Amino acid sequence: MTDTAIARPPRNQWWDVWDQFKTHKGALFGSFVLLTVLGLVILGPWLWSLDPKFINIRARDQGMSWAHPLGTDQLGRDMLARIMAGGKTTLAVGLTAMSLSILIGATVGMLSGFFRRLDGILMRLTDLFLALPLLPLLLLMVLLFREPLVLTFGPELGIFLLIVTAIALTSWMNTARVVRGEVLTIKEREFVLAARSIGTPSRRILLRHILPSVLSPIMVAATLGIANAVITESALSFLGLGFPPDFPTWGRLLQDGMPYINLSPERVLWPALMLSALVLSVNYIGDGLRDALDPRIRGR
Template sequence: MTDQVSMAPERIIPPAPGSPVAAEPRKQRTLTADVWRQFRQHKGGVIGAIVFLTIVFLVVFGPYIHGVDPSALNVRERNAGISLSHPMGTDNLGRDTFAQILAGGRTSLSVGVTAMMLSLLLGTTIGVLAGYFKKLEGPLMRLTDLFLALPLLPLLLVIIMLFRDTLRRSFGPETGIFMLIVFVIGITSWMQTARIVRGAVLSVKEQEFVLAAKSIGTRERRIITRHILPNVLSPIMVSATLGIATAIITESALSFLGLGFPSDYPTWGRLLFDGVNFMQINPSRVIWPGLAISLTVLSVNYIGDGIRDALDPRIRGR
């Protein structure tokens, strides 16, 4: 007969108070916290965010603080220098340059953000469809190549010349030109986003979690919205930041060529265009709007670099 061993349950002794074992468990790290932590380590991205938010704050709340009408004429103070009443001087008609910069910034930033959203919507949709559905990849990518092969600046000029007067009569001079410029910039700047998103989707759709979702009969639409899009968010966010800079530069170029907003509706590009003839008399007419465009575009580019590094899984979490 074999000896029977008693298997009494072991007594669990709770850890003593104050011991390392009794310490509270560490909070679980989240993706948002990791991304924010990594972004804060990118000095260029942080400085760019501070500069961009400062510009947005001045553009939005500056007219209420400065309180000068950008279209008010004062011939007695024309071409005046920097002073307390006119922090950036005046133009040849006595209009306050700082008030015009603030008013022009509202239009330029509105065009940049709206055109970026349209471009991002088109590029993301075409990129996801081309990357996920094999039957659509060929036609959509050939369409993308076709738009990439088009000379964009002549195309922009032709479209604006053809539809500018019609939209002005239908929606007014400011609203019509705003809609036209946003539409033109949006439909001519989605191609890079589409190609980047397509490449990311081709990589993600072969992952195990996507194959598992397909094996249990998940609908294609739910797979795209639930599994594909969240995992290609990194290139989409980077394209969004760079798209704002591209749209601002394009709008400034069109306004500089005299094909943008009317002369009494200031934008940064329009202020450059109006100040070219007065460069020798009053150089600040082109310095201030050019500086506003440069700082905005440069800060947005640095923000894009910081977001790209923060969303990179090879860098995040080190």
């Protein structure tokens, strides 16, 4: 064995994760679709500068053309511009709600799994939220807090905060249960017992030893949480309880296009395709991450 081979640094485990991830064809395809959707939403407005709120009655209900590649709506607004603008809002809601949901779920799961005296209280609270009917609860929260938040923060920011908070508060439970199960196993391992034996504070054990060990299920739950948040926001917008009519989201575009589905089915087709592409791509990526981050599967 040469000196160069001895001095070579160990292989980073994230390269092993990538090697396993790229063998999952569905995950690679999902990544390509997700990057395409993100490119359309983020970079598209730089290439297509029409205002999504600009009303041109003379151009209403037009089909696909060079001037309007995806047609126009009943007020003459360009559908391509509205889909790109709606994608920004939908992705912002999905990412923010997912982040808040993962934060709540991971915190509850770690505290419940690590501290035995908190386990009963936190798990009964989790069971209580799991037993609640989510859609009626979401509708109740929207109806109760919509007006106060709109008066305080304005129509757009107020409804954004309301929808993000409502989705996060009704979707953290599964993450909490998964993280709790992982923590119950990890806290009995030798490196945690060694940290306890030298007097390491519980907060440091949680942040430095246990949290890195449960990142795998948290990352998988985060990818699936984006899809769940996007679907929930779209359902609320489709029911007319989301953002204002002049503030497009993909769910709102679906709701606006339903009365015209017989005359202009593409009004419903394009936002539905964007939603389906986003949700399916995120689900495929979650499956790929689940396999890549599991050391029992990695390398097969």
